[in-house]
Amino acid sequence: MSLEVKTNVAPSKTKVMTMKRLKRREKIEGWLFVLPFVISAAVFFIGPLLVAFMLSFKEYSYLDMVSMFEAPWVGLSNYINAFQDSTFLRALLNTSLYSLGVVPIQLFIALVLALIVDLNIKGKTFFRVAYYIPTVTSTVAVSVMFLFIFKTDGILNKILSFFNLPPYNWFGDTRLALPTIMMMAIWSSVGLYMVIFLAGLQDIPMSLYEAARIDGASKIQEVLYITVPLLKPTIFFNLVVSLIGTFQVFDQAFVVSNGTGGPLDSTMTVVLYLYKTGFRDFQMGYASAIAFILFAIIFILTLIQRKFFGEETEF
Amino acid sequence: MQKGFKLSKVLFYLILVGYAVICLGPFLWSFITSFKPTSEINNFNIDFKTLSAKNYIFLWKEFPFARWVFNSIYVALLVTLGNILFNSMAGYALARINFPGKKALFLAILGMMMVPGQVVMVPTFILLSKLGWVNTYKGLTIPFLTSLFGIFLMRQFFTTIPKAIEESAMIDGLSRFGIFFRIVLPLARPALSTQFILMFTGNWNSFLWPSLLAQSEEMYTLPVGLNSFYGQYYQFWDQVLAGVMILSIPSILIFLIFQKNFIKGIATTGLKE
Numbered sequence: 001m002s003l004e005v006k007t008n009v010a011p012s013k014t015k016v017m018t019m020k021r022l023k024r025r026e027k028i029e030g031w032l033f034v035l036p037f038v039i040s041a042a043v044f045f046i047g048p049l050l051v052a053f054m055l056s057f058k059e060y061s062y063l064d065m066v067s068m069f070e071a072p073w074v075g076l077s078n079y080i081n082a083f084q085d086s087t088f089l090r091a092l093l094n095t096s097l098y099s100l101g102v103v104p105i106q107l108f109i110a111l112v113l114a115l116i117v118d119l120n121i122k123g124k125t126f127f128r129v130a131y132y133i134p135t136v137t138s139t140v141a142v143s144v145m146f147l148f149i150f151k152t153d154g155i156l157n158k159i160l161s162f163f164n165l166p167p168y169n170w171f172g173d174t175r176l177a178l179p180t181i182m183m184m185a186i187w188s189s190v191g192l193y194m195v196i197f198l199a200g201l202q203d204i205p206m207s208l209y210e211a212a213r214i215d216g217a218s219k220i221q222e223v224l225y226i227t228v229p230l231l232k233p234t235i236f237f238n239l240v241v242s243l244i245g246t247f248q249v250f251d252q253a254f255v256v257s258n259g260t261g262g263p264l265d266s267t268m269t270v271v272l273y274l275y276k277t278g279f280r281d282f283q284m285g286y287a288s289a290i291a292f293i294l295f296a297i298i299f300i301l302t303l304i305q306r307k308f309f310g311e312e313t314e315f
Numbered sequence: 316m317q318k319g320f321k322l323s324k325v326l327f328y329l330i331l332v333g334y335a336v337i338c339l340g341p342f343l344w345s346f347i348t349s350f351k352p353t354s355e356i357n358n359f360n361i362d363f364k365t366l367s368a369k370n371y372i373f374l375w376k377e378f379p380f381a382r383w384v385f386n387s388i389y390v391a392l393l394v395t396l397g398n399i400l401f402n403s404m405a406g407y408a409l410a411r412i413n414f415p416g417k418k419a420l421f422l423a424i425l426g427m428m429m430v431p432g433q434v435v436m437v438p439t440f441i442l443l444s445k446l447g448w449v450n451t452y453k454g455l456t457i458p459f460l461t462s463l464f465g466i467f468l469m470r471q472f473f474t475t476i477p478k479a480i481e482e483s484a485m486i487d488g489l490s491r492f493g494i495f496f497r498i499v500l501p502l503a504r505p506a507l508s509t510q511f512i513l514m515f516t517g518n519w520n521s522f523l524w525p526s527l528l529a530q531s532e533e534m535y536t537l538p539v540g541l542n543s544f545y546g547q548y549y550q551f552w553d554q555v556l557a558g559v560m561i562l563s564i565p566s567i568l569i570f571l572i573f574q575k576n577f578i579k580g581i582a583t584t585g586l587k588e
Contacts, residue, residue, distance in 0.1 A: 008564045020569045022485070023413075029491045030414025037405040037461045038420075044458040045427060050440035055437065062441065113334060116327045125329075129574055130335045133342070136512070136570040138520035140538040141563040143347045148552055155344055158359055185338070195577070219323070255542055270434050271523075274316050279527060291434040298431055300396050 024146070058286035063282050071285070078289035088290065090265045091273040098182055098269065107238055108188040110193035111231075115223065117194070119199045129193055132191035137250035139188065146184045147171060147256065157268035164194065174266040180251050181267060184275050189245070193238050200234030201227070239305055270294050334476030342563075349556040356552045370557035380561060382533055383540035388565075390455045390536060391519040398514045399507060405461070406469025409496055411481070421470070428463045433523075440527055450530045461519065465510055472506035475497070508576040516566040537562045 031038075051068070056078055060071035069263070082088045113131060117124050149156050150170040157167040170180045184291065208226050217225070228235075250271040253261060261268030270290065278287030348356055350366040373428045374380045408414065440449070440457060448454035476499070483497045484494050500507070522538040529576050535543065548554060570577075 025491070026412055027414045030408045030412035030417060033404045033408035033412060033491075033495075034420060036372055036401040037466060040401070040461045041427070041463075042456075044439055044442075045430075048442065049430065051441075052434055062444075068441065099518035109334075112330070116331060119327070121324075121327065121331070127331050127335055129571065130338050132570065132574070132577075133567055134338055136520075136566045137563045138522070138541075138566065139539050140522050141518070141559045144541065144555060144559050145341050147545075148345060148348070148550075148556060149341050153357055153457060155359060181577075187341075191338075244431070246363035247389050248433060250433075254522075254526075255545070256392045258546060274433055274436070275523070278437050279440070284441070287437050288434075291431075291436070293429055295434050299429055 052291060053289045054291050055285050058285045059283075060285045061282040062284055064292075068284075074285070078286050079293065081286065082289055082293060086165045087261075087265060088270075088273055091261070091268040091270045093197060094266070094268055095247055095270045096248065098178060098185070098249055099243060101179070102185050102246050103242045104238065106190050107193055107235070107242060109186065110190045110238070111197055113190065113228065113233075114194045114197035114201060118198060128195070131194055131305055134188045135191035136186065139257055142184060142188050143252050143255035146180070150180060172263060174263050177256070177263060177266045181249075181256060184252055185246070185249065189242075193242065196238055196241075197231070197234055200231050204230045236305065240302055243301055243305070247294065247298055324514060328458060345556045345559055348553060349398075349560050351553050353553050370554045371561070373562065374554060374557055376463055378544065379532055379535070380537075380540065380558065383535050384561065386452075386529075386535065387519055387537040388454075390452065390525075391515055393452075393456045394459045394518045395511060395514045397456070398462050398465050399510055401461045402465035402510065403469050403500065403503065403507070404495070405466045406471075407473050407499060409466070409470045410473035411478075412491070424463050424466060428467065436523075436527070443528065449528055450534050454528045455525060455534075455536070459524070462514065465514060468510060468513075469503070476502055505576040508573045512570055512573050512577055515569055519566050519569075527528045 021264050055068060055071075057073055057075060058068065058071045059074045059078075060068045064071060113127075117127050117131075121127075148154060152159075152167055152169050152172070156170075159252065168176060204227065208230070209222055212222050212226055248271055249269050253267045253269045253272045254275070257263075257267045257272075259272075259276075259280075261272050271294070274287050274290045274294070277283045277290060330430075343580070347361055349370055350368065351358075351361075352365055352367075352369075355362065409417060409424075443449050443454045443458065446454075480498060480502075484498055491499070520538060521536075522542070526539045526542070527537045529539050530541075532543075541555075541562050543579050544558055545586050550573055
């Protein structure tokens with residue numbers, strides 16, 4: 001645009017001046033536009049991140065008389081202790097199982113629903129909206145609702161009794177509590193991933209399907225050989241988001257177990273344990289070490305996925 | 316051929332309706348139960364004569380639910396407005412304005428998005444308590460006024476709108492801020508409503524931070540309040556579920572109002588990379 005101005009009209013002195021001034025102003029304006037974010041990120045993110053890293057090598061309680069900068073250094077012992085702490089290891093196991101169960105199932109359901117809802121089907125807006133409603137609902141509300149539906153003399157066990165199944169103590173049984181929370185998590189986030197899949201599906205050119213149809217491909221072949229490969233970037237994105245999200249599970253486990261991670265640590269998750277050590281036991285150095293272990297896990301998982309999926313996302 | 320096509324259509328509808336029942340069933344059953352008297356909660360039939368809104372009135376009058384609703388609305392609105400304004404500004408600058416350090420800043424944002432929020436929980440809490448912001452509206456809002464994800468979303472969106480409009484406005488002598496507020500933001504309506512849904516519902520539903528920062532009953536937001544109410548009155552499912560409805564219906568309504576642009580918004584903001 002600026003070039004056009006210069007070639008069409010003889011470059012008057014004032015115009016060149018304005019352009020220069022505009023350029024200079026751009027530099028200042030750019031920073032003015034990002035300033036609120038930069039301040040907020042520096043104060044509430046970068047600063048605390050550095051402090052958390054420092055704390056993870058210290059023994060510090062919020063209740064201590066000394067400030068955190070004077071708290072004693074303990075080297076790596078917070079990190080070493082975590083891997084010898086049976087509750088933390090249990091939390092790590094639970095969180096991994098939770099993630100391993102929830103991620104593939106919820107992405108599969110979301111993809112199937114997205115493929116169907118993307119077809120020219122009557123009432124598709126209704127279905128899209130209906131599937132998204134659990135996603136906009138508070139996890140606390142969802143947890144309480146499920147506690148009611150899944151209670152021993154609740155409606156789910158009543159329905160199961162029609163199929164001659166015994167009543168289960170869903171949230172009270174150490175073997176069932178975690179799977180029940182997993183069901184809840186799948187239920188409440190399928191909608192989100194469906195919408196993202198739907199957005200990805202809009203980008204696949206119709207011409208590819210038309211060409212496939214001329215070549216006599218069946219619907220299932222279309223899905224397997226066109227939709228899924230072309231949807232790979234979206235699948236990768238969802239995989240990363242879902243994995244990161246599941247590793248941070250907290251609300252459901254907190255509400256269901258009344259903050260204890262019970263029965264018998266069967267619903268103890270990494271973030272719930274982080275909360276407990278940091279804000280119930282006030283071992284803030286130890287809690288910070290746990291936080292960085294969580295960060296490391298998420299970081300490594302993302303890198304691994306990028307290795308498998310990421311390279312091919314450009315097409 | 317025709318027959319096979321019909322059969323698959325029937326199967327599709329079965330899946331769609333079946334999953335819709337799974338999605339909406341728990342809400343419906345909880346909704347009905349919230350109108351029942353306590354004696355009826357384990358009755359699987361619905362006796363319409365016994366249904367009444369008395370649980371809602373009870374929660375409103377005898378418990379601080381009205382206060383919690385106010386807190387939740389106040390906090391969620393402030394945080395949402397802050398996010399819409401600041402994320403859009405930052406996203407716009409990253410997409411359109413040439414300023415030194417832009418690339419580094421964008422890379423830093425992508426990097427920070429990898430850090431789980433819980434990592435900064437302990438120091439941020441210490442900071443807020445040093446500032447005296449724990450158990451205040453300041454503490455519940457000011458740290459949450461911008462979002463990395465929101466900025467990313469807006470940046471992706473702003474790279475898709477044509478530059479020509481802004482350039483002609485600039486030649487007409489409009490300032491950057493003028494262009495941004497008068498021309499760019501009105502064009503960004505789909506992205507803004509997507510952001511509105513994500514930020515409002517996200518903050519309305521947020522539990523971990525408010526449960527740390529709101530320590531006395533009158534500062535609770537609804538999720539924190541409902542959790543504490545459930546902890547004390549879990550036998551009274553009719554009342555607890557009325558609380559669940561008070562918490563969940565507003566965010567569902569917000570979604571229903573703004574959903575028209577939602578999927579379009581997700582598609583144009585390039586959320587899918």
